[in-house]
Amino acid sequence: MLDLWNNLHPLVQGLIKGLAVILVIFPLAGASSLAERKVSAWMQGRPGPNRAMVPWIAWIPFLSTFLRRLGLFHLLADGGKLLFKEEPLPGHVNKLYFILAPVIAMMPAFTTVTVVPFGAYLTGSGEMVPLMLANVDVGLLAVFAVSSLGVYSLILAGWASNSKYPFLGGVRASAQLISYELSMTLSVVPVFLWINAPGTAGTMSLARVVEFQSQPGFWGGTWFVFLMPVSAFIFLVSLFAETNRQPFDMAESEADLVGGFHTEFGAFKWSLFFVAEYSHMLVGSGVFILLFLGGWNPLPWVSLADLIGGLHRLTHAAAVVHPLFVGVLSIVIFLVKVLAMIFFFMWIRWTIPRFRYDQVMKLGWQRLLPLAIGNLVFYALAIAFLQKPV
Amino acid sequence: MAHVLFNCFALLTIAGAVGVVANKNTVNAAMCFLLSLVGLAGLFVQLDAYLLAFVLLLVYAGAVVALFLFIIMLLDTQGRQKWDFSKLAVFTSLVAFGLLLAGLGTFVKRGQLEAPNPNAAGGVGAALKPYAYQLFTTYLLPVEVMGFLLLVAMLGVIVLSRKAGAGEDAP
Incomplete structure (x- = not known):
C-alpha cells in the first residue's frame, strides 16, 4: 500500500491530495453552514430548518421524523438549489474580477489545509509521527502567509461589483484583516519562543507544538492555553476578525451594508464565498487547537500515548496499538475539537452583538496590539529567565 | 521538471x-x-x-x-x-532614469558577476534560525537603519495626518 503510494508520480500524488482536501473540506464546510442555521435557531428558541426529506427515508416511521426535524437533508436541498440556480451576472460589474473573486476565495482556504497536521500515529518505539499532507518546516508561517491572501477575494468582490455597499464592504475588509493580522502573528510568538528552547533546531512546525504539549509530567502535558492564556485570547479574537465572523463581520454586516461584499453575487458564486468562510473557520480552529488546545491529545495532562497505553492495559488487544487505529482515533479527537470550536464560533455569534466599524479598528490597534506586544515582552523575559542557555 | x-x-x-x-x-x-x-x-x-x-x-x-x-x-x-507632471517631476525622473542607465551601463561594461551560488539562498533563507542569526549579526546595521527609516515615515504620517489646531480627534 505504502509502496504503491510512493511509486506514484509526484504530480499524481499532489492531485490525489488536492482532491482529498476538496472532498473533505467542501462537505464539512457545507455541513457547518447547515449547523450554523440549526444552532442559530436553537439559540433563538425556534425549530430552524425542518422540512427537507428524501422520499425513501420518509417511509421509515420514527427515524424519518427525527431526521426531518434535525434538518439534515437541507444540506442536499441547499446544495442542489445553489448548483442549478441561474447565475446572475449584473451588467455593471467588472466581469473578470467578479468571476475571479469567488475562485480566489477558495484557493487560500483550501491551500492552507495541506500544511495543517490533523492527526498522528505512534511508531513501535513510541515516537509520534504527524499526519499531514505537506510537511514543511515553516508550518505556521505558511498558514499565515497563504491565508492572508484570502483578503483579496473580499476586496476584489467588493470592487468588481461596482456598487456602493459591496465597495464599502471591500474597503472595510482590507483594513480590518490587515489590522488583526498583526496581533495574531504577535500572539503566537511566545509559543514558538517556548518550544524552540536553546540548543534545539529552530522550527515553526505545528506538529512540534503538539508534541511539546504531549510530554509526560505536569508541565509537559500542560496545554498552552493554561500556560499562555493571554496569547490564546488574542489569537482567538484575531481569528474571529480574520475569518470575518460576528462580532467582526464588517465586510458583510447585513444591518448596514445589505450583504456587504457579496451583495451582487448569487447562486453558486455566492455559496463559494460561504464555503471559503467556513473553510477558513475550520483551518483557523484547527490551528488554534494545535497551538493552544493540545492538538489530538484527548485531555490536558492526558496525551494520546497515555490514552492508547490505558486502552491497551484495559483490553490487551493488539489492534489498539496498531498505527491505523491510533491514527484514526487521533483524527477523530482532533475533528471533535474542531467541531466544538465551530460551535463556539456560532455561540459567540449570538452572544456578542456586532461592533461598529470604529470600535473594530479601535479594538485592533489600541487594545489588542499593545496587549500582544506587552504579552510578547513578558513571555520573552520569562522564557529567557526559565530556560537556561546551554 | x-x-x-x-x-x-x-x-x-x-x-x-x-x-x-x-x-x-x-x-x-x-x-x-x-x-x-x-x-x-x-x-x-x-x-x-x-x-x-x-x-x-x-x-x-x-x-x-x-x-x-x-x-x-x-x-x-x-x-x-493625464500626463500632467510638473517640470520638476519630469526633470527629476529624467535624472533618475539617466542614473539608472549609467549604473546599468557600468555594470554591463565593467561589473563582474561572480557565479551565483545557488545554495547560498537556500542555506540562509530555508529555516528560521540561520536567517535570524544572519539578521542579528551580519546584517544588523541595515536592519536597524531600515527600522529607523520606517519609524521616520511613520512619524511623518502622524504629523501630516493631524488636523491643524485639533488636539484630539473627535469621535
Missing part, C-alpha cells in the same frame, strides 16, 4: 512586473504586482528558501498589496490620470 517550473515562475514574475508598469487601471496594476510576487515566491521555493518565500507572501502579498488596493479604492483614481 525544475527547468519548466523555473521558466513558468520567471515568466510570471517578469510578466507581472511589466503589467504593473503598463496597466492603466490601477487595480489591474496592483493585481499584476501580486502575480509578480507570487512568481517570485515560487522562485524562492525553487532555491529551497522556504522561509523567504513565505515571508514574502505574508508581508508583501498579504499586507502591502492589500494596503495598496485599500488606498486605490479610498482615493478612487480610476483612469483619470
Whole structure:
C-alpha cells in the first residue's frame, strides 16, 4: 500500500491530495453552514430548518421524523438549489474580477489545509509521527502567509461589483484583516519562543507544538492555553476578525451594508464565498487547537500515548496499538475539537452583538496590539529567565 | 521538471512586473504586482528558501498589496490620470532614469558577476534560525537603519495626518 503510494508520480500524488482536501473540506464546510442555521435557531428558541426529506427515508416511521426535524437533508436541498440556480451576472460589474473573486476565495482556504497536521500515529518505539499532507518546516508561517491572501477575494468582490455597499464592504475588509493580522502573528510568538528552547533546531512546525504539549509530567502535558492564556485570547479574537465572523463581520454586516461584499453575487458564486468562510473557520480552529488546545491529545495532562497505553492495559488487544487505529482515533479527537470550536464560533455569534466599524479598528490597534506586544515582552523575559542557555 | 517550473515562475514574475508598469487601471496594476510576487515566491521555493518565500507572501502579498488596493479604492483614481507632471517631476525622473542607465551601463561594461551560488539562498533563507542569526549579526546595521527609516515615515504620517489646531480627534 505504502509502496504503491510512493511509486506514484509526484504530480499524481499532489492531485490525489488536492482532491482529498476538496472532498473533505467542501462537505464539512457545507455541513457547518447547515449547523450554523440549526444552532442559530436553537439559540433563538425556534425549530430552524425542518422540512427537507428524501422520499425513501420518509417511509421509515420514527427515524424519518427525527431526521426531518434535525434538518439534515437541507444540506442536499441547499446544495442542489445553489448548483442549478441561474447565475446572475449584473451588467455593471467588472466581469473578470467578479468571476475571479469567488475562485480566489477558495484557493487560500483550501491551500492552507495541506500544511495543517490533523492527526498522528505512534511508531513501535513510541515516537509520534504527524499526519499531514505537506510537511514543511515553516508550518505556521505558511498558514499565515497563504491565508492572508484570502483578503483579496473580499476586496476584489467588493470592487468588481461596482456598487456602493459591496465597495464599502471591500474597503472595510482590507483594513480590518490587515489590522488583526498583526496581533495574531504577535500572539503566537511566545509559543514558538517556548518550544524552540536553546540548543534545539529552530522550527515553526505545528506538529512540534503538539508534541511539546504531549510530554509526560505536569508541565509537559500542560496545554498552552493554561500556560499562555493571554496569547490564546488574542489569537482567538484575531481569528474571529480574520475569518470575518460576528462580532467582526464588517465586510458583510447585513444591518448596514445589505450583504456587504457579496451583495451582487448569487447562486453558486455566492455559496463559494460561504464555503471559503467556513473553510477558513475550520483551518483557523484547527490551528488554534494545535497551538493552544493540545492538538489530538484527548485531555490536558492526558496525551494520546497515555490514552492508547490505558486502552491497551484495559483490553490487551493488539489492534489498539496498531498505527491505523491510533491514527484514526487521533483524527477523530482532533475533528471533535474542531467541531466544538465551530460551535463556539456560532455561540459567540449570538452572544456578542456586532461592533461598529470604529470600535473594530479601535479594538485592533489600541487594545489588542499593545496587549500582544506587552504579552510578547513578558513571555520573552520569562522564557529567557526559565530556560537556561546551554 | 525544475527547468519548466523555473521558466513558468520567471515568466510570471517578469510578466507581472511589466503589467504593473503598463496597466492603466490601477487595480489591474496592483493585481499584476501580486502575480509578480507570487512568481517570485515560487522562485524562492525553487532555491529551497522556504522561509523567504513565505515571508514574502505574508508581508508583501498579504499586507502591502492589500494596503495598496485599500488606498486605490479610498482615493478612487480610476483612469483619470493625464500626463500632467510638473517640470520638476519630469526633470527629476529624467535624472533618475539617466542614473539608472549609467549604473546599468557600468555594470554591463565593467561589473563582474561572480557565479551565483545557488545554495547560498537556500542555506540562509530555508529555516528560521540561520536567517535570524544572519539578521542579528551580519546584517544588523541595515536592519536597524531600515527600522529607523520606517519609524521616520511613520512619524511623518502622524504629523501630516493631524488636523491643524485639533488636539484630539473627535469621535
